[in-house]
Amino acid sequence: AQSVTQLDSQVPVFEEAPVELRCNYSSSVSVYLFWYVQYPNQGLQLLLKYLSGSTLVKGINGFEAEFNKSQTSFHLRKPSVHISDTAEYFCAVSPPTGGYQKVTFGIGTKLQVIP
C-alpha cells in the first residue's frame, strides 16, 4: 500500500519570498511522484513529475522538487513566489509499472501569497 502525507494544510508566504511545500510518502516499492496545482474553481494541472533519473525535477511556473529516497520525501520549492501562485497544491504517488496503477493523492496544501 502507498500513502502520501502533506504536513502543512496552509502555507502563507509573502510575495517574492521563497516557499517549500512538504510531501512525504510511504511505499513498499519504488514510486513515481507528482505535484499538481489546483487554481480556484478549476481542475488539477500537473506541475512536475519524478519518474527516474535526476532527483531534482524542474516543472512549470518556476517550481522544482527534489526526490529524496532515504527520507521518502518529495518537497516542492520555488525561490520567489508571485501572487498568481496562490492555489492548492497536491502531492501524489503511484507505483512505477505500467498499466493500471492507482495514483494516491495527499490532502493538499493551500499556498496563500500575501502582497
Next chain:
Amino acid sequence: NAGVMQNPRHLVRRRGQEARLRCSPMKGHSHVYWYRQLPEEGLKFMVYLQKENIIDESGMPKERFSAEFPKEGPSILRIQQVVRGDSAAYFCASSPGTSGSNEQFFGPGTRLTVL
C-alpha cells in the same frame, strides 16, 4: 486538441433527485478516473474505468452511486436519491492507458450542490 471535458460545470439538485455527471476524456485516452473533493478533505478516488469495464470501484459508496464508460459517448457518474452530504466537486481524469508515467489529465470538475 481539447482536454478533458466535464459537464455540467455546476449542478443543483434537491434531496432525493438524481444527478448525472458527464466526462469526455482527452482524445486517444481510454482510461477514466472519477474523484470527489470535499472541503478540507482533499481528493478521494472513487472509480477507475476503461471502455465498457469497471476496473476498480473501491472508492465508490456501496449505494446510490454508479459509473459507466460506454463504448460510445462520455463516461457517466450517476448519483441516485442525492443527499446533502453528496455536495462536493467531482473531478474526472483520463490517461492513455499504455505503460508510461501514470500521469492523469484532469477536467474542470462538476460542482454539485444538494439543497
